[in-house]
Structure formats: C-alpha cells, structure tokens
Amino acid sequence: MDIRTLGIDDLELICRHREAMFQDAGRSDDVLLPMTENFREWVRPRLLDGSYFGYVILDDGTPVAGIGLMLIDWPPHPEHPWHDKRGYVLNVFVEPDYRKRGLARELMKLAEAEFVARGVCFAVLHATEKGRPLYQGLGWSSTTEMAKTLPL
Template sequence: MYAFRPVTPGDLDLVCRHRHEMFKASGRSDEVLAPMTAAFRPWLEPRLASGAYFGWIALADDAPVAGLGMMVIDWPPHPSHPEQGERGYVLNVFVEPGHRGRGLAKALMELATDEARHRGIAYMVLHATQMGRPLYEGLGWRASSEMTLSL
C-alpha cells in the first residue's frame, strides 16, 4: 500500500511542513513555530541540494504521507564510537495523522539505519518527542546523558 522514495530538493516545502507539524504535535503553537520554520527553509535549501540533508518520503497513491530526515554530523571520537569522527542524526520524523499506527515510522527508521550501516556509521542520535519515544525504544534506542542550556 505504501511506497518509499528518497527526499529530493523538490521536497523543500514538504520537509518544512513536516518539521513544523512535528513540533506542533508536541504542543507548540503555529505562532511559536513560525520563526523557526521561516529560518529552517533557507537553512535546508542548500543542504538538500548538496545531499548533506537526506532522507525518505512515504507515499500513498503517490501522495506524501510521512517523512524522515537524516544527516551525518561531525563529532569527535567517543567511547560509543571510538574510531569514528561522525554520527548519524535522524530528524523531522513525521507521519500524517490518518496514516499513523501502520508501521510507517518504523519503516522509515529502518531505511535510516540501513543507510547508516551502508555508510559505515557506527552510532546514531536523535531527539525524541514524547510521542516518538515509544517508537524509538521499541527499535532499541536508549535515552542519553545530553543536557541543554538556552542562552
């Protein structure tokens, strides 16, 4: 019933919408999110063009119904990946409400981990919404020690 294809530069508006809707689903308002989404678009455009941001879109009858983004981020070697100076980073995981609970996010996550393995990446990271946490835990992801400070 569903097909999957790689994200392309033509998905600029779609990926912006997925990111906006993902944060909205975690309780933020359009008003609060508007500045982020406005700034995300020009950030994303060159990264989509260069392939620094990549990912997959799930389709139902050729219409996009879910998406996931990925980046390979520069990171110093760490006990979790002692011989490697990079990490796989997953972001903007979003499934349209009418298509949830059918395994789409799980399938997108499998595409991401397969791609990471294919690229020889030893360690992956993401920041989970409360809604996303059970999905990731079910796939073997574990919470980390990250702390943050807004300045």
C-alpha cells in the same frame, strides 16, 4: 505504498512535516512560524548538496510520512571510538490518518540501514514524548545529553 529518497522538490513537504511535528509536540505558532521560515533557508542548500537526506513514503503518489537524516562531525567517543561522525535523525513525521500502521518504524529501519551503508555506527535523535516508545522499541536508549537556551 512507495518509498523514495528526498530531493529539493520536497522542500515544502519537509518544512510542513517539521512544523506539524512540533505542533503535535505542543509548540505554539508564534515560535513555529519563524522557525519554519529560517529552517527553509537552512535546509535548502543542504538538500542541494546532499548533506540533508532521507526518505518519504507515498500512498498513491501522495506523501504521507517522512524522515530526515544527516551525518554530523563528532570526535571519537566511547560509543564510537574509531569514528568521527554520528548519524542524526530528525523530522520524523507521519500524517495523522496514517499513524499506527508501522510507517515510522519502516522509516527508522531505512535510516539505520542508510547510516550503516555510509559507514556510521552510532546515531542520535531527539524524541518527542509520542515518539519515545517507538524509538525505545527499536533499541534506541536515552543518553546523558542536557540542553540550555542561552540569551543572545
């Protein structure tokens, strides 16, 4: 298996992985299709300017797993009182035939190392129920974050 960084040529792969990740979490196509369409337009310029970055694992040239990463502006906080950025992990996905082989764990280790290399000491992610045991096993913990969808 090979690992490489994401690039603009991975746009459709990233979109496919994101949609499949949410399908695995039980989301319906009536929500996912417009989300993917809008996500594609959102992520394209970020791939080009490098503000969305990450890794893909390939098996004989075929992408089988990927992870997206971002740095987000965040005011100094008790968890990172001297820093104004957080790492953000998103779109962790492993193709079904490649699961339970440690690929997501490898991607998470790469993500943590990338954040440290970029001077970020605190990172967050939103876990699906399937992903939660992996993240907890790597030392990630739940936070006090809450969410609410607001009407437009």
